[in-house]
Amino acid sequence: NIRLTYFNYRGRAEVIRYVLAVGGVQYEDIRVDLEGKPTRDPVTVPQGSERRLPFNQFPTLEIDGEVFCQTKSICRYLATLFDLHGETAKDRLYSEMVVECVDDLVNDVIKMRRTKNKEQRLFGELINTTAPRAISSFDNFIKNKPHDGPYLLGKRITWADMYFAAFLVNVGGYMETFMGGGFGIEKYPRIVNLITAVENQPAIADWIQRRPVT
Ligand SMILES: N[C@@H](CCC(=O)N[C@@H](CS)C(=O)NCC(=O)O)C(=O)O
Numbered sequence: 001n002i003r004l005t006y007f008n009y010r011g012r013a014e015v016i017r018y019v020l021a022v023g024g025v026q027y028e029d030i031r032v033d034l035e036g037k038p039t040r041d042p043v044t045v046p047q048g049s050e051r052r053l054p055f056n057q058f059p060t061l062e063i064d065g066e067v068f069c070q071t072k073s074i075c076r077y078l079a080t081l082f083d084l085h086g087e088t089a090k091d092r093l094y095s096e097m098v099v100e101c102v103d104d105l106v107n108d109v110i111k112m113r114r115t116k117n118k119e120q121r122l123f124g125e126l127i128n129t130t131a132p133r134a135i136s137s138f139d140n141f142i143k144n145k146p147h148d149g150p151y152l153l154g155k156r157i158t159w160a161d162m163y164f165a166a167f168l169v170n171v172g173g174y175m176e177t178f179m180g181g182g183f184g185i186e187k188y189p190r191i192v193n194l195i196t197a198v199e200n201q202p203a204i205a206d207w208i209q210r211r212p213v214t
Helices: 013-023 071-082 089-114 120-143 159-179 189-200 202-210
Strands: 002-007 028-032 060-063 066-069
Touching (some): 002 013, 013 202, 066 071, 120 159, 159 189
Parallel strands (some): 002 028
Antiparallel strands (some): 002 060
């Protein structure tokens, strides 16, 4: 009995939706509204839901009535259930390193967004330095990966691949919408190939095709 709760957009929950799709389990994809707010940001936790939020934030995953939060913790738990960590401890280290680097970038974008574009210097730094440096590091990392195959660990998809694909696409889109500039990943075929491999994984492709348009 699983319920995922988040706002009505992809955001942080989409990677969890990918992992749940690959795991092939039925779940309730609950989307709480933003009380008619036309913009996706800033986020305000809807009134009344606080009681269900262990740390006042979404997404949450409810399992048989128990509520959990923290996207990566939820992903790791599901990856353990569905065998999506890779085989060895080093596989896990290798792929989760990428997750943390993605997270660093995501947090830089969010920090920037919270300044509401008032700080032009920070914005310029993100667009011209921080983001391009991170994207080029990802490209280099994929170029040098020791495992042959479409995914970070070769032929087997892990939750780290899903984290990479979901966040790079969604946060890149978010940046384009709110900051007028994305990650420019289209200039990096290796990154595009990894994202495409994730999006073509049959269960994820099926989810992408039937998910609500947000
Ligand atoms: N580290 C947490 C961050 C969660 C988080 O920041 N959630 C935002 C939405 S994306 C939220 O619920 N914010 C509530 C608020 O700002 O009122 C995670 O990865 O799940």
